[in-house]
Amino acid sequence: MRRATVIGAGSWGTALASFLAARGLEVHFWGRDAALMQAIQQSRRNERYLPDLALPAGVRCTHELGSLPASDLVLMVVPSSAMAHTAQLLASTAVAQSQVVVSCTKGIEQSSGKRMSELLGDHFSGPQLAVLSGPNHAEEVARQQPTAAVIAAEQQETALALQEVFTAPWFRSYTSDDVVGVEWAGAMKNPYAIAAGIARGLDLGDNAIAALVTRALAEMTRLGSRAGGKAETFSGLSGVGDLVATCYSLHSRNNRLGIALGQGQSLADYQAKSPMVAEGVPNTRSLYGVAKKLEVRTPVLDAIYGVLHEGKSPTEGLIGLLSREPRAEAE
């Protein structure tokens, strides 16, 4: 692969654009904010979302979708709420003639309950589709700290071609054929990271957070398997790996949001102050709807839904969880 297009200029899109340029690809980098893209083109830094990274010269910035060429590789790195609309806009551009389109966004569309690559499939008929996921904080990838990712695609040759691109001495990628499981795992970890953050904000301790993470993993596996993923995927990098990275890292916006809620801030106040999207807020609503529809038992998700969207206090939400009847672990 020689030419790549990166759609979305948040921290992860910026880190990925830089990674691909450093691997020798010609990179076209799109963001919707004209002023931001012009500033990045000139200063070689995304001061708003990833200020410490100097972008290689090979990254060409634009805010015009119509100016983008067809590529060997398109990375979709927009927020989950913008994925369908962005794909629709791209469908009538040269980008739709690209070889491979990869979703790098974690989430489930709220109105439809669709996975991100399903939305891409609705608008792109030519390109092969794939998913990049795993415990990949953009800030650490930008600093070239050791990182492992999963690349899922239905076509094995697509996964292998992407694996070749996403390999560096400090960056390892593993292939998977379980697109559905990898996407569900990625979408589900965000609400649980908010829950872990709330527990931290309430100062419940490491034992409580570990118990919460364990139950979150069981819930992810239960719901994601019912939705069509393979159970084993949830024990891998895109499942438990991303879950623990998100629940235990202060890089995570969702975890930081949870901490603020646990410490007594309101969701509205926190959101008014933070320019970054905490994907877990819309994710929780989408997943809650899907869980009810599929009739899967999800007490942790229900608790965090109650706190985010039904006005329950963080203490009420988590105490409800901790005061259930004792039972056998395997039940």
Add this chain to the structure above:
Amino acid sequence: MRRATVIGAGSWGTALASFLAARGLEVHFWGRDAALMQAIQQSRRNERYLPDLALPAGVRCTHELGSLPASDLVLMVVPSSAMAHTAQLLASTAVAQSQVVVSCTKGIEQSSGKRMSELLGDHFSGPQLAVLSGPNHAEEVARQQPTAAVIAAEQQETALALQEVFTAPWFRSYTSDDVVGVEWAGAMKNPYAIAAGIARGLDLGDNAIAALVTRALAEMTRLGSRAGGKAETFSGLSGVGDLVATCYSLHSRNNRLGIALGQGQSLADYQAKSPMVAEGVPNTRSLYGVAKKLEVRTPVLDAIYGVLHEGKSPTEGLIGLLSREPRAEAE
């Protein structure tokens, strides 16, 4: 259950003795150090291992095994290296006539490769045997922070009776019939916590630690299943729950040891300064031997064995792990 005996006066034994007394049981508390036990009896504090906890009046301290009565419940909370010898000494005392003996120690005996409850079975023929495990930092249990544990026993009625004892508004216990899996899970998390600590000491970042934890869980499941545990146990509190609690908490002696090694201290220097036993050091040797005998692939365990017992540098050990050939995740 009315009368309990707690054998071992480290931080976990002290927290458990206090818990049982607060639940209304008569508690006999044994430690091998006469001066320490006398000091605890008088000051109601274990200044050496858990100084912040005031022991309830119901806890009776002694250093004489022969003075202990038969109990409804005996908790064995000595280091894994002392379990066989302590059980042997108890076998000729009244304690051997107790109803239930519970191992609260995580580890595999180095010379024999036996689990702790196997060692107890070698010396106690009368009592029912059980295991208490999970993400249970003593310091947090002492402060009554929310905690969940697993109680494993072959006899369901034993597990249920213990569950009733180990229940409080802030302490939840789950039963399991997989004694083997629960013990292997508990024994294996310590070496991995050292590995996570090394990664932290080397400042490799959250992505690297999450990848390491993911691979550690796969390894635990592989080795523990081969040794006779149920795979699902490793996805529970005694498996992934305790693994993440230990890998991400500064309460963990093993994690702290790893951090010191990653920052350049030698094992000998660290051990000379720390009065607490980091179980992971002997555990790594025992598990390495078992893995070789059972012919199970354990690259993470091998790496940590190399650092602890073969003089490899932390960087060598972890870089060996990160530079393996890319592959499919499920391989």
